[in-house]
Amino acid sequence: MIPVNEPLIGEKELEYVAEAIKSGWISSEGQYIKEFEEHFAYYIGRKHGIAVNNGTNALILALRALELPEDSEVIIPSFTIISCAMACIYNNLIPVFLDSEKDTWNIDVSGIEVKITEKTKAIMPVHIYGHPVDMDLISKIARKYELYIVEDFAEAIGSEYKGIKCGNFGDISCVSFYANKVITTGEGGMCLADDGELANKLRRLRNLAFIPEERFIHYELGFNFRMTNIQAAIGLAQTERVDEHVKKKIRVGKIYNELLKPLEEKERIKLPVEKEWAKNTYWMYGIVLNADLRINAETVMKKMAEKGIQTRPFFYPMHLQPAFKKYSWFKKESLPVSENLYKYGFYLPSGLTLTDEQILKIADYVKEVIT
Ligand SMILES: Cc1ncc(COP(=O)(O)O)c(C=O)c1O
Numbered sequence: 001m002i003p004v005n006e007p008l009i010g011e012k013e014l015e016y017v018a019e020a021i022k023s024g025w026i027s028s029e030g031q032y033i034k035e036f037e038e039h040f041a042y043y044i045g046r047k048h049g050i051a052v053n054n055g056t057n058a059l060i061l062a063l064r065a066l067e068l069p070e071d072s073e074v075i076i077p078s079f080t081i082i083s084c085a086m087a088c089i090y091n092n093l094i095p096v097f098l099d100s101e102k103d104t105w106n107i108d109v110s111g112i113e114v115k116i117t118e119k120t121k122a123i124m125p126v127h128i129y130g131h132p133v134d135m136d137l138i139s140k141i142a143r144k145y146e147l148y149i150v151e152d153f154a155e156a157i158g159s160e161y162k163g164i165k166c167g168n169f170g171d172i173s174c175v176s177f178y179a180n181k182v183i184t185t186g187e188g189g190m191c192l193a194d195d196g197e198l199a200n201k202l203r204r205l206r207n208l209a210f211i212p213e214e215r216f217i218h219y220e221l222g223f224n225f226r227m228t229n230i231q232a233a234i235g236l237a238q239t240e241r242v243d244e245h246v247k248k249k250i251r252v253g254k255i256y257n258e259l260l261k262p263l264e265e266k267e268r269i270k271l272p273v274e275k276e277w278a279k280n281t282y283w284m285y286g287i288v289l290n291a292d293l294r295i296n297a298e299t300v301m302k303k304m305a306e307k308g309i310q311t312r313p314f315f316y317p318m319h320l321q322p323a324f325k326k327y328s329w330f331k332k333e334s335l336p337v338s339e340n341l342y343k344y345g346f347y348l349p350s351g352l353t354l355t356d357e358q359i360l361k362i363a364d365y366v367k368e369v370i371t
Pocket residue numbers: 054055056057080081083084126152153154155176177178188189
């Protein structure tokens with residue numbers, strides 16, 4: 001089976017992990033936490049990095065730190081991971097779901113302004129599968145209506161919008177280091193911010209809201225979202241080779257582009273795009289079947305599996321999630337682009353260990369199955 005993803009872990013990771021264990025600092029204190037936070041924040045171009053135990057909790061922590069009034073609305077894409085909606089709900093905020101753009105599969109930026117009400121307090125752009133969101137319009141709207149931006153760049157480490165790395169556009173920007181991400185710590189995540197006070201608040205809330213001056217006196221409720229020094233040791237080694245990982249992702253994406261272009265030209269499938277203002281890192285290489293083929297993603301994925309190729313379905317849109325049906329804020333809207341993406345989209349193996357031969361084989365099977 002060619003796996004949909006495989007992390008790339010090297011000798012440096014082993015060396016740093018061994019050092020972390022030998023040092024005795026195996027929980028959330030120790031040199032690697034600070035070094036990883038500083039290195040990763042520097043790589044992205046932010047002042048502060050606050051490492052946490054996963055990307056979902058990075059989003060929860062970010063929204064908590066902003067202290068938005070209860071029932072404030074947060075604009076998020078419907079086509080995303082459930083973590084984005086959970087982060088709103090666990091903070092007593094209401095997610096407002098938007099449809100996707102047909103080509104980038106990102107939140108439809110042209111539809112944001114009409115969704116803004118007096119209760120809107122934040123926008124959460126998510127750079128889907130490695131392609132950046134068109135951030136200029138979002139930043140403009142955020143300024144006009146005084147909204148916070150909580151940026152989710154879990155799938156876009158190394159991607160750029162107009163030459164600026166994703167992760168630079170949020171008051172707080174959040175990332176995941178799950179094993180399938182461009183760099184990994186096994187489980188892990190980080191919040192990035194430039195504002196020192198906000199960074200201190202994120203640090204405090206991540207650590208049970210302890211304050212150093214009055215140990216065990218708590219003025220607010222925090223979380224235990226701490227990352228371990230051992231995870232941070234892996235993260236530091238991974239950050240040191242992040243450029244190599246990004247290069248590999250782009251190479252895989254471009255080879256797929258080349259090999260699958262004839263299918264797109266025959267209007268059988270849609271491939272990922274790279275807008276002229278974007279650097280797409282092709283975190284996961286998705287394709288969308290043309291509805292006229294009368295074959296859905298599930299069928300093709302089954303056939304690919306029979307050939308030994310693992311694939312993954314696209315996100316099931318948030319506005320259709322059974323878990324959200326009970327909420328009174330849920331409106332029965334149709335968001336056709338995200339619904340279409342779910343029905344006809346899936347992604348191909350996109351891991352860091354993928355060989356050219358494997359990519360060739362996968363592209364051949366895609367062609368065979370679809371034609
Ligand atoms: C866009 C996005 N945000 C957040 C997350 C959640 O990260 P984690 O799995 O580390 O909780 C993921 C998936 O892993 C993701 O793809």
